[in-house]
Amino acid sequence: MVRRPVPRVTVQRLPVYLRCLESLPAGQQRVSSDELAELAGVLGAKIRKDLSYLGTHGTRGVGYDVEHLKHEIRIELGLTRDWAVVIVGIGNLGRALANYGGFGERRFRVVGIFDSDPLKVGRRVDGLTVEPMELLARAVTERNASIGIVATPAHAAQEVADALAAAGVRSILNFAPVVIKPPEGVEVRRVDLSTELQVLTFYLARS
Amino acid sequence: MVRRPVPRVTVQRLPVYLRCLESLPAGQQRVSSDELAELAGVLGAKIRKDLSYLGTHGTRGVGYDVEHLKHEIRIELGLTRDWAVVIVGIGNLGRALANYGGFGERRFRVVGIFDSDPLKVGRRVDGLTVEPMELLARAVTERNASIGIVATPAHAAQEVADALAAAGVRSILNFAPVVIKPPEGVEVRRVDLSTELQVLTFYLARS
Numbered sequence: 001m002v003r004r005p006v007p008r009v010t011v012q013r014l015p016v017y018l019r020c021l022e023s024l025p026a027g028q029q030r031v032s033s034d035e036l037a038e039l040a041g042v043l044g045a046k047i048r049k050d051l052s053y054l055g056t057h058g059t060r061g062v063g064y065d066v067e068h069l070k071h072e073i074r075i076e077l078g079l080t081r082d083w084a085v086v087i088v089g090i091g092n093l094g095r096a097l098a099n100y101g102g103f104g105e106r107r108f109r110v111v112g113i114f115d116s117d118p119l120k121v122g123r124r125v126d127g128l129t130v131e132p133m134e135l136l137a138r139a140v141t142e143r144n145a146s147i148g149i150v151a152t153p154a155h156a157a158q159e160v161a162d163a164l165a166a167a168g169v170r171s172i173l174n175f176a177p178v179v180i181k182p183p184e185g186v187e188v189r190r191v192d193l194s195t196e197l198q199v200l201t202f203y204l205a206r207s
Numbered sequence: 208m209v210r211r212p213v214p215r216v217t218v219q220r221l222p223v224y225l226r227c228l229e230s231l232p233a234g235q236q237r238v239s240s241d242e243l244a245e246l247a248g249v250l251g252a253k254i255r256k257d258l259s260y261l262g263t264h265g266t267r268g269v270g271y272d273v274e275h276l277k278h279e280i281r282i283e284l285g286l287t288r289d290w291a292v293v294i295v296g297i298g299n300l301g302r303a304l305a306n307y308g309g310f311g312e313r314r315f316r317v318v319g320i321f322d323s324d325p326l327k328v329g330r331r332v333d334g335l336t337v338e339p340m341e342l343l344a345r346a347v348t349e350r351n352a353s354i355g356i357v358a359t360p361a362h363a364a365q366e367v368a369d370a371l372a373a374a375g376v377r378s379i380l381n382f383a384p385v386v387i388k389p390p391e392g393v394e395v396r397r398v399d400l401s402t403e404l405q406v407l408t409f410y411l412a413r414s
Binding site: 006008011012014015016018019020023039041076077078079081083085091092093095096097099100101102103105106108146147153154170171173177178179187189191192193194195196197198199200201202203204205206 | 213215218219221222223225226227230246248283284285286290292298299300302303304306307308309310312313315353354360361377378380384385386394396398399400401402403404405406407408409410411412413
C-alpha cells in the first residue's frame with residue numbers, strides 16, 4: 001500500500017488527538033469522530049480526514065477502537081521508542097522542563113542539563129547535575145541525544161542552537177522568546193508561551 | 208462592511224504571523240505573503256486567505272505594509288490594551304511564567320501570584336509576592352484580572368480552574384499536564400509542553 005505523505009497541519013494535530021484519547025474514561029473501548037472532535041475542538045470531518053492519512057478508518061455507527069487508535073498515533077509520532085533530550089539553560093524554565101512530568105509520559109528522557117553559568121554548574125535538578133557547556137558535544141554523542149531544548153535568554157539562543165547542531169542534535173525545541181535561524185539539516189520548532197494567551201485575548205476582546 | 212467571522216485556525220495563526228513580522232529587520236517596510244509564509248512555515252495562499260479575514264489585502268508585486276499589518280493583527284488579537292493576569296501554582300514553571308519576558312512584550316501584566324503552600328506564601332518572585340489562595344477572589348476583582356494561568360500539578364488543576372472561574376476570571380491558560388473541564392462561561396486553553404516535541408519526533412522517526 002502506498003501511503004500518502006502526512007501534511008504538517010495533520011502532524012500538529014496528532015498529539016492533540018492522542019491526548020484526548022488518553023483523557024477518555026479507562027474502560028471506554030470505542031470513540032466516535034464527533035466525540036473526539038468535541039474533545040479536541042476541531043470538526044469531525046477534519047478528524048476523519050486526518051486519521052485517514054494513518055490508514056485508519058472508523059466504522060460507521062461504531063467509531064474507532066480507542067486502544068488501536070492510540071497505538072496507531074503513537075507509532076506515527078515515533079512515540080513507541082525513547083528519545084534522549086538535552087536541555088540548555090537552567091533558569092526557572094529549564095528547571096521546570098527538567099522536572100516536567102509530561103515528558104516522561106511521552107518517553108522523552110532528559111539525559112543532560114547544561115548551563116554556561118559557573119554558579120549553576122554542579123547544582124542538582126530532579127536527579128540530574130547541571131554540566132558546563134564544554135561537555136555538551138561529548139554528552140550528546142555518548143548519550144545518543146537527538147533532541148535539544150533551548151531554554152536560555154533570547155540573546156544566547158542562536159549560539160546555543162548552533163552548538164547543539166554542531167554536537168549532533170537533529171531537532172531543536174526553542175523556548176527562548178526569539179526566532180532562531182535553523183542550523184543546516186536541523187529542524188527547529190519554537191514554543192512561544194504567549195501565543196496561547198493571544199488566542200485567548202482574541203475572544204476576550206470580543207465578549 | 209460586514210466582516211466574516213474569523214475561523215479559529217486563523218486566530219491561532221495570527222500570533223505566529225505577528226511574531227514573524229516583528230522578527231523582520233528594523234527598516235523593512237514591505238513584506239510579501241511568500242516571504243511571510245517562509246518565516247511562518249505555512250503556504251503563501253493560506254496567509255493571504257487568513258489576512259483577508261482582517262480586511263487586509265497585500266498589493267500584488269509590492270506586498271503588505273509591515274507596520275500597518277502588525278497594527279491590524281494587534282487590534283484583531285486585542286493586544287492594543289493591557290491584560291491583567293494572575294498565576295496560580297508557583298513551582299518552577301509558575302516562577303518561569305512570572306518572569307517570562309514574552310508576556311510583558313505582549314502587554315500581559317502579571318498582577319498576582321498565588322499558591323496553596325504556606326511555605327511559598329510571602330516569597331518574592333520577580334517583584335511580586337506569593338499570596339495565599341484565600342486572597343485570590345478579592346485580588347481578581349480589585350486588580351481587574353481577566354486571565355488566569357494554572358501552573359499547578361495535575362491533581363490540583365481542576366479545583367484551581369474552578370476557583371479562578373468563581374473569582375471572575377473569564378479565560379484560563381492551563382499548563383498542568385491534564386485536561387480541565389471548562390467552568391461555565393470560561394474559555395480554557397491548554398499548553399502541553401510536550402506537544403511540539405511530539406511533532407519533532409514525527410520527523411525524526413522518518414529521517
